[in-house]
Amino acid sequence: xxxxxxxxxxxxxxxxxxxxxxxxxxxxxxxxxxxxxxxxxxxxxxxxxxxxxxxxxxxxxxxxxxxxxxxxxxxxxxxxxxxxxxxxxxxxxxxxxxxxxxxxxxxxxxxxxxxxxxxxxxxxxxxxxxxxxxxxxxxxxxxxxxxxxxxxxxxxxxxxxxxxxxxxxxxxxxxxxxxxxxxxxxxxxxxxxxxxxxxxxxxxxxxxxxxxxxxxxxxxxxxxxxxxxxxxxxx
Amino acid sequence: xxxxxxxxxxxxxxxxxxxxxxxxxxxxxxxxxxxxxxxxxxxxxxxxxxxxxxxxxxxxxxxxxxxxxxxxxxxxxxxxxxxxxxxxxxxxxxxxxxxxxxxxxxxxxxxxxxxxxxxxxxxxxxxxxxxxxxxxxxxxxxxxxxxxxxxxxxxxxxxxxxxxxxxxxxxxxxxxxxxxxxxxxxxxxxxxxxxxxxxxxxxxxxxxxxxxxxxxxxxxxxxxxxxxxxxxxxxxxxxxxxxxxxxxxxxxxxxxxxxxxxxxxxxxxxxxxxxxxxxxxxxxxxxxxxxxx
Numbered sequence: 001x002x003x004x005x006x007x008x009x010x011x012x013x014x015x016x017x018x019x020x021x022x023x024x025x026x027x028x029x030x031x032x033x034x035x036x037x038x039x040x041x042x043x044x045x046x047x048x049x050x051x052x053x054x055x056x057x058x059x060x061x062x063x064x065x066x067x068x069x070x071x072x073x074x075x076x077x078x079x080x081x082x083x084x085x086x087x088x089x090x091x092x093x094x095x096x097x098x099x100x101x102x103x104x105x106x107x108x109x110x111x112x113x114x115x116x117x118x119x120x121x122x123x124x125x126x127x128x129x130x131x132x133x134x135x136x137x138x139x140x141x142x143x144x145x146x147x148x149x150x151x152x153x154x155x156x157x158x159x160x161x162x163x164x165x166x167x168x169x170x171x172x173x174x175x176x177x178x179x180x181x182x183x184x185x186x187x188x189x190x191x192x193x194x195x196x197x198x199x200x201x202x203x204x205x206x207x208x209x210x211x212x213x214x215x216x217x218x219x220x221x222x223x224x225x226x227x228x229x230x231x232x233x234x235x
Numbered sequence: 236x237x238x239x240x241x242x243x244x245x246x247x248x249x250x251x252x253x254x255x256x257x258x259x260x261x262x263x264x265x266x267x268x269x270x271x272x273x274x275x276x277x278x279x280x281x282x283x284x285x286x287x288x289x290x291x292x293x294x295x296x297x298x299x300x301x302x303x304x305x306x307x308x309x310x311x312x313x314x315x316x317x318x319x320x321x322x323x324x325x326x327x328x329x330x331x332x333x334x335x336x337x338x339x340x341x342x343x344x345x346x347x348x349x350x351x352x353x354x355x356x357x358x359x360x361x362x363x364x365x366x367x368x369x370x371x372x373x374x375x376x377x378x379x380x381x382x383x384x385x386x387x388x389x390x391x392x393x394x395x396x397x398x399x400x401x402x403x404x405x406x407x408x409x410x411x412x413x414x415x416x417x418x419x420x421x422x423x424x425x426x427x428x429x430x431x432x433x434x435x436x437x438x439x440x441x442x443x444x445x446x447x448x449x450x451x452x453x454x455x456x457x458x459x460x461x462x463x464x465x466x467x468x469x470x471x472x473x474x475x476x477x478x479x480x481x482x483x484x485x486x487x488x489x490x491x492x493x494x495x496x497x498x499x500x501x502x503x504x505x506x507x508x509x510x511x512x513x514x515x516x517x518x519x520x521x522x523x524x525x526x527x528x
Contacts, residue, residue, distance in 0.1 A: 052420060054419075075422050075423055075424045078419065078420055084420050090416075090420075094413055095406075095410060099410075103406060103418065106403055106406065106421075106423060107424070
């Protein structure tokens with residue numbers, strides 16, 4: 001059996017003095033889409049940042065495609081094929097759309113994927129010369145996903161696909177993520193909107209106060225009203 | 236003022252301005268990328284002038300000095316970033332004070348060492364004979380070394396502009412300036428980039444030291460005034476903005492040149508007056524706060 005694409009083993013991490021991630025173990029297999037859900041402040045964003053060493057893991061191990069990457073720098077992990085599409089999109093505000101895309105190809109040689117990016121997001125082609133800060137929220141999310149895709153990732157960590165976007169836009173982006181996943185890119189998705197998470201993911205983890213409280217198939221989570229009520233605030 | 240006098244002052248101002256661009260570029264790029272105001276910049280400028288002096292006296296003339304000084308100061312800058320500044324910033328990521336104290340301490344150290352090695356006396360960098368004559372441009376006649384200082388600094392400034400705005404390296408620098416974490420997430424080695432930018436800024440300061448060394452005299456404290464002007468230029472232009480540093484430096488060059496000619500007693504306060512007016516009208520500088528181009 002080949003190693004999981006991403007495996008966290010008893011990972012602990014901190015924001016300043018506060019113990020945010022308190023011993024999380026999880027695995028994302030190759031080709032899967034896995035959702036990580038939980039309330040605000042459960043530690044979902046911190047967990048993704050810990051996987052990419054933006055927030056260091058103080059205990060435990062992060063394994064990427066079987067290799068221990070716990071001690072590597074963020075850029076070194078990125079070059080191995082992991083990328084993060086962050087919650088607030090983090091578009092370079094004073095670079096053009098084209099420059100934002102090019103940054104993603106500098107270290108990873110992903111320029112060849114540009115044609116595919118424009119198939120997924122034709123609107124970006126019309127905005128190439130615009131400054132990142134002048135894009136709408138939906139366009140920023142497209143650009144953030146496109147940038148991530150251009151690093152030629154094996155694994156994309158996506159923090160809040162749907163945040164602040166119109167339902168139609170979310171539907172379109174959901175379709176693109178399914179296509180990207182079908183190309184063989186493994187996806188770990190943090191998502192506030194349970195319906196979006198369940199539509200994309202085969203398996204789910206529920207995170208609460210820095211610990212995994214549920215792990216199982218999307219169908220099992222959909223059926224488990226108790227877990228939804230306790231950890232997701234769904235009545 | 237006659238037309239000739241105005242043209243002369245304009246050219247003088249431009250010469251001062253493009254040299255300030257060289258000094259200001261390093262300050263603003265380092266501040267933009269690392270959030271560090273590099274107080275050692277004046278010492279790097281001074282060391283550049285002295286390396287130029289030593290090379291031109293001992294090794295093989297002024298032109299070799301002009302070529303080697305930026306190289307030497309660039310390497311020194313890389314070493315400072317890699318082995319002093321980076322460990323400090325890794326260990327105390329939240330502190331703005333410690334990097335500032337480090338660079339301030341380094342400037343005192345370098346100036347002290349310069350006094351020990353070369354003495355506190357004022358010395359002059361002998362100009363090559365080619366720069367001793369005068370050049371007549373239309374109706375204006377200027378010393379050849381002024382034209383040299385103008386052309387040499389302008390060439391370097393254009394080169395740096397091309398690097399920052401037109402190359403992949405420059406794109407990585409601009410991205411890391413705006414959001415270092417996101418640049419790293421996309422695979423950019425921001426640590427290596429920091430070293431490179433610090434080295435580049437130091438090399439430019441060293442080059443400016445040699446170029447301006449031909450116009451003034453050398454002393455261990457020679458960097459203070461120039462770097463203060465460069466700092467005012469980047470405050471006018473907008474801290475951390477590359478375009479702002481260029482515009483601010485060129486503007487300041489003209490203010491100084493015409494200030495000296497028209498209001499000799501007031502040219503120093505005039506510089507600060509211009510800065511104050513710009514800051515009242517645009518508190519974050521001409522190109523600060525999200526307005527880069």
